Amino acid sequence: xxxxxxxxxxxxxxxxxxxxxxxxxxxxxxxxxxxxxxxxxxxxxxxxxxxxxxxxxxxxxxxxxxxxxxxxxxxxxxxxxxxxxxxxxxxxxxxxxxxxxxxxxxxxxxxxxxxxxxxxxxxxxxxxxxxxxxxxxxxxxxxxxxxxxxxxxxxxxxxxxxxxxxxxxxxxxxxxxxxxxxxxxxxxxxxxxxxxxxxxxxxxxxxxxxxxxxxxxxxxxxxxxxxxxxxxxxxxxxxxxxxxxxxxxxxxxxxxxxxxxxxxxxxxxxx
Numbered sequence: 001x002x003x004x005x006x007x008x009x010x011x012x013x014x015x016x017x018x019x020x021x022x023x024x025x026x027x028x029x030x031x032x033x034x035x036x037x038x039x040x041x042x043x044x045x046x047x048x049x050x051x052x053x054x055x056x057x058x059x060x061x062x063x064x065x066x067x068x069x070x071x072x073x074x075x076x077x078x079x080x081x082x083x084x085x086x087x088x089x090x091x092x093x094x095x096x097x098x099x100x101x102x103x104x105x106x107x108x109x110x111x112x113x114x115x116x117x118x119x120x121x122x123x124x125x126x127x128x129x130x131x132x133x134x135x136x137x138x139x140x141x142x143x144x145x146x147x148x149x150x151x152x153x154x155x156x157x158x159x160x161x162x163x164x165x166x167x168x169x170x171x172x173x174x175x176x177x178x179x180x181x182x183x184x185x186x187x188x189x190x191x192x193x194x195x196x197x198x199x200x201x202x203x204x205x206x207x208x209x210x211x212x213x214x215x216x217x218x219x220x221x222x223x224x225x226x227x228x229x230x231x232x233x234x235x236x237x238x239x240x241x242x243x244x245x246x247x248x249x250x251x252x253x254x255x256x257x258x259x260x261x262x263x264x265x266x267x268x269x270x271x
Contacts, residue, residue: 003031005038010046011191012039016107021059022052024106029080036087046195046202049096049187050088050114052107057097057123060105063132081106081138088113089139089210092203094194098187099123100180109138112147115206117173118187120180121165125173128160146213148172201231 002018014035016022024032039045052058061081069077088095088110097114103125111117111125127140135141136157145153148171156163168174178186194202204227212220 002028003035005035008188010044010195011188012042012045012048013051014039014048015051015053016058017053019054021056021102022054022107023059023062024081024110025062025065026077028058029084032084033080033087036084036091039091040087045093046199047094047096047191048091049098049191050110051098051184051187052101054101055122056101057099057103058105058107058110059102060107060128078137081109085109085113085139092206093199094191094202094206096187096190098183099174100183104128105136106138109136109140109143112143113139116175116190118176118178118183118190119165119168119174120183121177122180123165123168123174123177125163125168126160127157130157131160144173200234204228204231 002016002022004015004017006013006015014032016024016028016032018025018028022028039048050057066077094116095114097111097117098119099111099117100120100122101124103111103119103123105126105128108125108127127136127144129136129140136144141153141157144156147153148156152171155161163171163173165174165177169177176186208220208224208227211223
């Protein structure tokens with residue numbers, strides 16, 4: 001199996017494992033399809049972390065395979081790689097990409113489809129398709145500009161150049177750079193931070209935020225209201241609100257807080 005999935009509590013750890021560079025050939029793509037189909041229907045899933053084996057996330061598509069594709073198979077190949085990253089982005093739970101080594105081509109596009117990205121100093125990012133006579137075909141031209149801005153994305157895609165970890169953090173391509181030995185621990189901490197929130201609220205928040213990138217502000221505000229209303233009406237809010245108020249009521253006052261208790265207990269539970 002070139003794509004392995006293991007479960008740790010409510011978190012799925014998806015590891016790309018096709019030595020030495022975890023290239024996204026057809027077998028890797030089909031393996032990812034199977035894993036994503038499993039994740040889409042798994043009960044209790046709260047977060048997904050994508051990683052790579054052998055010191056690399058993924059060096060992208062297998063150029064040798066791509067160069068020998070029969071003409072009548074090209075459209076199917078393009079459909080499959082585009083569908084994969086859309087499936088990743090559409091998962092109704094937080095998706096984290098934890099990366100080291102090469103994060104190239106389709107591997108980079110997979111990372112772009114995640115919700116947050118953390119990498120080790122060894123990470124190297126690139127979308128090298130344009131110098132090969134292609135363009136990114138799995139979301140790179142659409143998702144990269146939304147993360148790093150239009151002109152930066154054009155430079156990276158037009159040139160196919162390598163982006164090292166420090167630059168990736170500076171331009172917003174990744175959210176954090178951590179030591180190699182802390183990469184898995186950091187991804188786990190992030191996942192557990194998200195899984196502490198109610199699943200319905202997380203799914204709704206992700207849907208609303210993603211929609212904000214795809215349409216006008218008014219439509220996004222309408223969707224936000226439509227998602228907020230049933231959450232507020234749901235019975236489980238009482239327990240969540242009660243726990244929140246209890247935790248706030250028991251929290252110590254800041255050192256510079258006034259001595260007089262001028263704020264009512266009800267006000268402690270403000271959102």
